[in-house]
Amino acid sequence: MPIKPLSVKSRNIFFYLSIVIFLIAVPVLVLYTTGYRFGEGIISKTGGISVYLSPSGSSLYINGKFNDTLGFLSRSFFVQDLKVGSYSIEVKKEGYYSWKKNIVVYPKIVTENYSFLSPEKFVLKEITQFSKPKDIVSTTTKETIKIATSTTEYLEVKALFEKKKLTKAEEKKEILAMENIYEKFSIDKADDILVSGKSIVYLKENVVLASWIGNVSDAPYFFHVSTSTVATTTAIFRSDEKISNIEFYPGRTDVVLMEMPSGIFALQLNVGSKMEDLRPVFIDPQSKIRISSNGEYFIKNKEGRFYSLELP
Known part of the structure; x- marks a missing residue:
């Protein structure tokens, strides 16, 4: 059974609907790629942090909450999509003195940090x-x-x-x-x-x-x-x-x-x-x-x- 072509009215609806979706999607994509996130009904700026030189097996805590543990070959943490503001970060590993620092996350910027975990016994x-x-x-x-x-x-x-x-x-x-x-x-x-x-x-x-x-x-x-x-x-x-x-x-x-x-x-x-x-x-x-x-x-x-x- 042959398929009937869409009417002019239907084609116009699809055309204008595509334009609307495009006009909405592009700004959202641009905002997302430039560090903005949508949550709780508002659009907020975000940034990230990186913590280098951490020994493998160490764990990262942000504001006292566990975030991640490094694998065997990993030496750095990277956390993105953090709201702008102050944070307390801590890197821990058994047998080492923990490393703590208060940092500020800025919009669209990855704040770099270098940890130093000193062994409890040498x-x-x-x-x-x-x-x-x-x-x-x-x-x-x-x-x-x-x-x-x-x-x-x-x-x-x-x-x-x-x-x-x-x-x-x-x-x-x-x-x-x-x-x-x-x-x-x-x-x-x-x-x-x-x-x-x-x-x-x-x-x-x-x-x-x-x-x-x-x-x-x-x-x-x-x-x-x-x-x-x-x-x-x-x-x-x-x-x-x-x-x-x-x-x-x-x-x-x-x-x-x-x-x-x-x-x-x-x-x-x-x-x-x-x-x-x-x-x-x-x-x-x-x-x-x-x-x-x-x-x-x-x-x-x-x-x-x-x-x-x-x-x-």
């Missing part, structure tokens, strides 16, 4: 002074005696801690002078200096400061005091205790290890960090930490014992 291996005693024939008595000699590793680690305290600052002075910023930031008065690319972290009178000498658009997150403002020099942390040395945490240029009277602590570089933000690494008064030329970390305690420190 792996230490003592560097013994003497090797296993060996039988040696005495040249005077011709008798066999047992002699324990200092190991090469022990002597190298010992020498590492015997270097002058100002060596590191003196080594960095030439680099910073080439950038013509050594005196500009009063780094000549710094007690300790760390340099990573265009980022300079230095210690001055128990205050950890950071200076950025590159393009403002490339500055790391801890120089951003707001979404539109970058501070080229900022005070990161003011200590209630004396800080005698700082070192970068392995694999991170936004986390430092600090020698303090009560032990060695890790601190993520965030503007306005406080004492409660410190994470213990080695709690033993008067301990010191050094890095060898091949990037190994060593600790010397007040009794003069040396340990290699494994940091994740």
